[in-house]
Amino acid sequence: MMKRSPPDPKVFLFVCFLVVAIGGCGLALICYGWISLQKARASLDWPVADGRIVTSRFVPDSDGGRKAKIEYVYTVDEREHSSHVVMFGGLGDGGARGIHVGRYPQGKSVSVSYDPDDVTTAVLEPGVEIHATFFLGGYPLLAATLLGLGLNTIHRLFFLKAMPNLIDKAVIFLFKGKAGLAKFEKRQRDRQDSP
Secondary structure, three states: OOOOOOOOHHHHHHHHHHHHHHHHHHHHHHHHHHHHHHHHHHHHHOOEEEEEEEEEEEEEOOOOOEEEEEEEEEEEOOEEEEEOOOOEOOOOOOOOOHHHHHHOOOOOEEEEEEEOOEEEEEEOOOOOEOOHHHHHHHHHHHHHHHHHHHHHHHHHHHHOOOOOOHHHHHHHHHHHHHHHHHHHHHHHHHHHHOO
């Protein structure tokens, strides 16, 4: 039987860095979602100004489809401001969806809630938040956690030559299944029995 050599430490470190980067991206998206949720909750108490829809149409997106584009102007303290945020939580599109093009046609008068501490932050639908960023952030965070557990198991078993603990066995079972765990445990017993 051919003996396997342990993974290359440089490759191992690169994969560790990759896992941390993926987890960091997931965490950043979750933080963005949390901040958006806080803004959405706070916007329920913001003052309201009169506004008008200046753009309400579909524009091509990068995937070859189309997306909604809503822009509006509003006046606070005799100064006109503009925004595109329909609801909080959208990733760069201000939360605009196809339904909003019909709901907010060009030229329509609207009520705009604005942040009294920063009048350039405004929203058409206060209190509404899209939770997509929590899910988008949760998936990479989950993937990074599972990969991190796998890397920990590889490090313990191949580099440190340690006996597998309960977490290691759970990781082996997760990635290789019951047969893989049984095969691994047999190999560990054979290694212990050999002089």
